[in-house]
Amino acid sequence: MQKHYEFDEFVELRPTAKVDKSRHGWRAKCLQRLIRLDLPVPATVALPTETVRRIAAGQMPDVAAIIECFGDEMLISVRSSPENPEWGGPGTVLNVGLNNDMHARLVETHGAEAADALYLAFVQNYAVHVARLDPDMFCAPAGPGAVQAALAMYQEEMDSEFPQNPVQQLIEVLRSMARAWEGTTARLLRQAKGAPAEATLGLVLQQMALGIGPGLSGSGTIQFVDSVTGKPLINGRFRRQSQGRASADAELYLTRDPRGPSLEDLAPEVFEQLRGYGAICRQRLREEMQVEFTLEGGRVSVIDAVRVQRSARAGVRIAVALAEDGVIPREDALLRVEPRALTELLHFQVDPRAPRDVLARGIAASPGAATGKIVFSAAAAQASAARDEPCILVRRETSPEDVRGMHAAHAVLTERGGMTSHAAVIARGLGLPCIVGCLEISISGREKRLVGPRGRVFYEGDVITVDGSNGDVLVGTAEMLSPALDDGFQTLLRWADNVRDIGIRANADTPEDARTARNFAADGIGLCRTEHMFFDEDRLTVMREMIFADASQDRRLVLERLLPMQRADFIALFDIMAGMPVCIRLFDPPLHEFLPHDRDGMRDLADALDRPLSEVTRRIEAMSEFNPMLGMRGVRLGVTIPEIYDMQARAIFEAAVEASTRGAQVVPEIMIPLVSASREVELVKSRIDAVAAAVRSETKAEFTYRLGAMMETPRAALRAGEIAEHAEFMSFGTNDLTQMTYGLSRDDAGRFMSTYVNQGVYAEDPFHILDVEGVGELLLIGAGRGRATRRDITISVCGEHGGNPESIAFCRAAGFDYVSCSPFRVPVARLAAAHFALLAPKSHG
């Protein structure tokens, strides 16, 4: 008699059945959809998670009633159906119901060989996975007498005959699978993949389509796009006389192929039928699906269909194609692409289709791929960088002493460590490909030797490739895919721009950066640092002369020689950006960065300046600082040595006038760095206004400009109300602001950041992910007070956080006008911004 639960113990999948993913799992849901689409799915029953949970607890459902769904000759598969396919689950058991009688019938219908193969496979599988017997005893290959031997072995081990009752078989299979889900290892594995602690399992029971027997029989999968490129391409595999993994026969090409016979040739109508199913899935399930099918004497059964596995670039192309074909709205296409996945398109990747000689596998700790010569020490990495030779830093594990070497390397590989080890954290921060925890290799730094599996040995200078996207260490060079900025990519981002409601600018210091920013369709330049412009050798000499000049008039004269060069720098940027906003940050670094620090350099400088070495040495020493980050830099230089900003302002204005004659009117934005008091802005503004007036009068050209403050100190955020009196825009430099809010130098934090992240002191490296709780609050305070003073003030973030989706969500929620990030992060930022606009639309007005 059937027990009376308050729920259905099982459900037979029909178009009208009530099936839902959270109760019956993804596979049940998917199969029901296929049934609704009228695909030839064999009879299928879904057990909801509650039933499976009770089975694990020893409470069996009415198995006899379930079996009735499959008619007299029950032969079924049992498959896992958790809510999310990523969570895994116990392996499929095929051919449940197979016993001596059925075997005898199969011998008649399909021949002894096929029948034996099926029965042997079932007995072995059952013995190992259901009865939990020693796998070594149940691994004999198919052959005469193998079935009888397996049955005998089973009986000996279990002290009972191999179960002949299909009901008993099914009960044991269900119990075994339900309990496997509860095992500790299984739980840890799925939790590592993001499953919640209380995740439950559904099961799917399906009538077997045998795939063996007379006529064209077999099993296979087919998909209609390329998993790597996303381009239309029919591929998959088909094996005659097989049941999926339990392959028994040679492979058949799916499409016409010169190398051998193909399904398309042998059974064109079946091929067309499959193609039709693919088209139906794509249209009705609104997704590119991989269809799993079985042929029995030319009759197609669809066993399953799963979302096509895809690379990031394929994901973009598929989503765009679906939208362009009207299958899904553009908004859906946008939401189907994870913004961070675009990063992969911007990095070099090892071509997944190319042959690869995998030396070892480790944890993919920082994405991208790089090839280079092995070095075993930070010093060797620096030497290699000095020779311009790409190198891979290989260490047992890294420590703070290696950070400078990591800067010099193209990738990092460590024997030990996990996702939050020192090497992993630092490499992600530096954007370096990195593999950690590569336990298959053994490194001896002293002997400069790397030993891989199977005794393969490598020495310093040998070439390897690190694929930080999937954790593979490859021998030698590898074929690389260049960054993929194809049509699909461009189209998706154009759509993103149509929906996003926050600006995305790029941090760009050079014409190259600016061109990249334009290519990636940034809304302008949000941060152009000008100091690099003084490091060219010819300019450096002039800078040093300026630093050593004693009087304002002397400094002014020296700086006049830099003026035309700076003007040319700015003209180039304005021309490239063609009227888009360009925000130029005035000179920021401490002057001592421009001075030599070794004896030889000082001697050269003394010669160049024609001053005594003792004076040069003394002045350089006097300019050294205990904490340069907190020293004489930024607007502090602007206030105490105003001649530098005067020159820069003039260069900007003259460049704007010239660029405007060729194209759109340029309205330069001038940003004052390291503000901590409103009076700093006021003082600089009055001088810059005077320069603007002078340039207007000299050039007889009319132009305007916008002046703003870079908000990098906590005090600037607190005093934003006053600062806004003099500033038309405020841009938060979250790098420095993070350093000061935490009292933490980014350059020095590497010594303990991994310990801190590991111990949960910081949830994340705050230089990597914006610290919303601390730094974020200062942003909100600053923005609020700035707006209270000047309602239409432009507010933005221009630190490296700017490109992180988390930061964009934060800034957008706070009503910031734009974020500015490195040019290569602009695409991610554009897409992330579109996501937030779609997921949390702002009310209008």
Added chain:
Amino acid sequence: MQKHYEFDEFVELRPTAKVDKSRHGWRAKCLQRLIRLDLPVPATVALPTETVRRIAAGQMPDVAAIIECFGDEMLISVRSSPENPEWGGPGTVLNVGLNNDMHARLVETHGAEAADALYLAFVQNYAVHVARLDPDMFCAPAGPGAVQAALAMYQEEMDSEFPQNPVQQLIEVLRSMARAWEGTTARLLRQAKGAPAEATLGLVLQQMALGIGPGLSGSGTIQFVDSVTGKPLINGRFRRQSQGRASADAELYLTRDPRGPSLEDLAPEVFEQLRGYGAICRQRLREEMQVEFTLEGGRVSVIDAVRVQRSARAGVRIAVALAEDGVIPREDALLRVEPRALTELLHFQVDPRAPRDVLARGIAASPGAATGKIVFSAAAAQASAARDEPCILVRRETSPEDVRGMHAAHAVLTERGGMTSHAAVIARGLGLPCIVGCLEISISGREKRLVGPRGRVFYEGDVITVDGSNGDVLVGTAEMLSPALDDGFQTLLRWADNVRDIGIRANADTPEDARTARNFAADGIGLCRTEHMFFDEDRLTVMREMIFADASQDRRLVLERLLPMQRADFIALFDIMAGMPVCIRLFDPPLHEFLPHDRDGMRDLADALDRPLSEVTRRIEAMSEFNPMLGMRGVRLGVTIPEIYDMQARAIFEAAVEASTRGAQVVPEIMIPLVSASREVELVKSRIDAVAAAVRSETKAEFTYRLGAMMETPRAALRAGEIAEHAEFMSFGTNDLTQMTYGLSRDDAGRFMSTYVNQGVYAEDPFHILDVEGVGELLLIGAGRGRATRRDITISVCGEHGGNPESIAFCRAAGFDYVSCSPFRVPVARLAAAHFALLAPKSHG
């Protein structure tokens, strides 16, 4: 006919007259009080400020009516009476009304010599100050014919006779004085002394008491306390046949004196009368007054009485004595002493009574006095300090390059600069005596020579004394007054303790500091920095061994050797503080501060550790930091190398157990430095709790302790709500908090701080005066959030700002429990706290 103003044009001073300081000035008010006290004050008329303002504008009052108050033989003085005596005003004019007729009468009554002297003085004074004639023409000494010559000269220059009409004389005198007040120079001078732009002048007209003539006549002043010590002592001066400044005769001692005749001898009844007036003034005016008097034939007139000038130490003693005598309440005594004035008592001062050879005068830019050898360069100052020889750094002006030299010097003297020049700002920050803008000297650093007025020349090594309290540069050594912590001082501070409502603790690292803190009656130690304890030579070696230890176990073993020394340190502190709270900050500085940085030191270290020099060098280099202030220090060390805090906690607990056996139960307070996330506190707390449990079990002693966070990062303030979950107290380290809030390293800020203060970018050096707007807001945020989590959390400030009255007012208003400052600032802090409690009492409950 008298004009009808809406106000009284003048008021004759009588006991019932309506006189008030804001309308008639301080002098009128004071004289009226003396009249009320029935002192023999000659007839006096006060002109209110409105009358004087109109006079300056050309609108004369009814002078004839005024003159009527003085009877027929008008001979009067006219004196300034601004609201505040500090504001100055035009000089007194005596003997208005003197003309040929009066002169003739005086010849009869007082003799020709006296009459001539008076008339000549008046004519000269009138000519120069009223008629504005050339002083050189009117400076002839008294003598036969001098009066006639002066009158003739006047007539020649003015083309009219010297005015004979007393009304006309008075009109001219009044007009001249009223206009002098409006002069630009006069205005600037009084504004420099704090007068508002709209400050006005009253005038006082008083019948002359001649002070010359037959019998005992003359003028003088008398006071009854010593201006330097504040002790009871009759002193002053008396000149026979004189009218105050216009001295004409020899001086007479006031009190009996072996050196000559005295007033006390010659006219004991007059002397007693004056003593009585002093007593009346003290009792009724509640102040020690200096009485100005005139004798005419033995008849006493009291011309004026002013508050006795006094040194800071005299001010304390006078206030305390008045309160002890019941003349004023103790609260008034407290309020009469400016807290910062106590600083003077704590500094060495040049004894004002000792002879002084003043080389030159400059601007007193930073108080205190010091004697030392002249050095002309920062390098020489450092060399001198290395030899333990006190030196005075003498520069034309200082620049950032001199800062290290200033650290080494005992005082600073510059030829140029003002109160906000580089030297002044830095010296105040360092607590160094400093004189700037000493234009009378000329310095040649190249020739190592200082040339003073009158060609006096000094060379490097010559000894001078800098009196930064009054701006005097003295030749050679000077007699110094040691800090004055006498009975009056102690009494006043005891009274202060009775009224103040905020705790004052001391920052004390050593037993010496702790003893000073006890002497100054601090409420405990608010900050005991422990790192100095590791710098003794024997401990340093152990520290270095610990730093180079590779494993936790090794570090632990090495630190065990430091444990007994640390324990002894803490026992000493607990014993001295005898049960008062002692807040110990755990180890804070970066470890590289303990390592040698020169080649020799590294070689020694390599020897000591028995490791290769290359390894020592490499590890020291790897530990160097870009920004040590923002690096691996404070709790970051505590989390990554927990063995140090474990050892310190054990030392603290074992010391507390031992000290408690001898006296009051010790409840140590343990403070975690540089917190930026609550988890840091949580992690350290769990380890320290474990150490406490271990010590309890080993010693079988019960003890408790309090754990708190030092709030030095902006983020700590923002996250105070979470931090308070693990912290029983929070103490704001405003030094570091200021550095991080401004993004400004204190060590490096000297390069531009004076420019910044001069240009008004910062109103004050924020390391000197707490930045209420920025840093202060973070304090309020932190305190508010901390209390929201833990209502009874103890909140304090322990940065160097703690002792500033401004900071105390701020912390008290914010409801902080205590401030902690350097031991020598404790007295100022105690008094300032009392002031705020009296001036802005908190409502109870």
